[in-house]
Amino acid sequence: MAIKMLAVDLDGTLLTSSKTISAGTIKALQEARNEGIKVVLATGRPLFGIEPYTEALGLKGADEYAILFNGAVAQNLNGDVLFSHDLDHGDFDTMVHMQRLADVNLNFETPQRFYTMDHKLSIRMSIDGAETRNQIWIQKREDFKRDFTFAKAGYMADDPDQVERLWNRLPEWFFQSYAVVRSWPEVIEVGSLEASKGLAVSELAARLGFSGSQVMIFGDQGNDRSMFEMADFKKVAMGNAIDEIKDMADYVTDTNDRDGIAKALRKLVL
Template sequence: MAIKMIAVDLDGTLLNSGKRISSETLRTLQAAHGQGIKIVLASGRPLSGVLPFDEEIGLKGEDEYAVVFNGAVVQDLAGNVMMSQKLDYRDFETLLRFQRLSHVNLHFETTECFYTLDRDLCVQLLISAAMTDNELKVRERSDIPKDFIFNKAVFTCDQNSDQIGKLWASLPDWAFQSYDIVRSLDNCIELNAIGASKGNALMELADRLKISQSNVMVFGDQGNDISMFDNPEFKKIAMGNAIEDIKQRADYVTDDNDHNGIAKALKKFVL
């Protein structure tokens, strides 16, 4: 089957260790787009953290799309929300209780900005806000209204801390039945509404665009990409630097993100 949509994770996949798209990968994605193939960036980031790379590839406007917040939101590149799954004030209170299980930062992500109640912020949280060109608002608990809604929550700690590991081991079993939770990095746990995932968002987007799931190719490397790799219809390409759970689910393992892994797979299977 011909590939009609290519979904690409950002960090560790599209972006090399310098947080840039290599020239070879850029050329191959542009060539695929020139053949009429939809290129969809699928990220845990908000749209503000995805758009600069879309623009570099040459993607813009209402006919191009991004899967953001790990699949909780799908937007066109003009910013219009096509699909959205949200969490509310009751979830906000539950996550604050989870935070007490270890010494970590917790922030809440919306399509407008990030919110946190923490005043002592770890470096990772500051980096996340800066990398996504997002405003980080520090608020008191009393400032959060009862009608507060958000798309994703993230627990973080500094790189040399064991506190994310402690939190992961302490989360109750029912939490994993109530939320979509992934440990995307050693120092990061991401939480969405149950069923909100990159894989589900891509399935729905493909259906809306009348693209068969067997015509979709996905690239990924980390825990928040597993939902894409659990779809038996997708053509699944693991990066050489991917975690083992991704590689085991993949149809093909390409080179790593510092050695044009995406470009090599596209030349082999698409171009």
């Protein structure tokens, strides 16, 4: 069955190492759009963190969509929310408690900004905020009101060993209660069990009238795993992907720095 929707991760997939989209990839995605194929960015970022890339691809308006915060939120590119799966103040308390297991920063991500209680920010958190165009607000614990909600939490550190320490110390019930992904060696992201890129892409595709077999996904890291777990999707791993993602893929293309998306589209779709 013909592909009708492309769900594309950003960092390490759509974006090169210099955080740009190559001319070859832009051209191939535009050709796909000209064939009537919907291009959807699926990312851990908020909407305003992907705007430079939607602009570069010519994506805009109420009929174009993005999967955000690793599937916690889906919006059209006018900013209207299609669906969301938020965490609440009780989850906030749980995240704070788990932070004590290692020397890591903790932030809480909302569509408006990042929040943290940490005054000493890692370079990794500062870079993450800058790359995703997020303001980082430092607040005291008592400033987080009982009605506070957030899309996902992030634990990060400059030392991957500290993130590994946290990963190994998180209790089993935590993994059973939340969608927990090791998106990078220095980052653990936590969202609602109902929030994953795979589930969100599937729900959006259904809303647009597409079956799972009409969806092709591209990814490279642990936070893309849920897309690769969806049985009907056509799954493409980047050449720079972690081995786990490559093993789950139907096809492994070239790297993000060598027009991997464009090469896969020309071989499999266009």
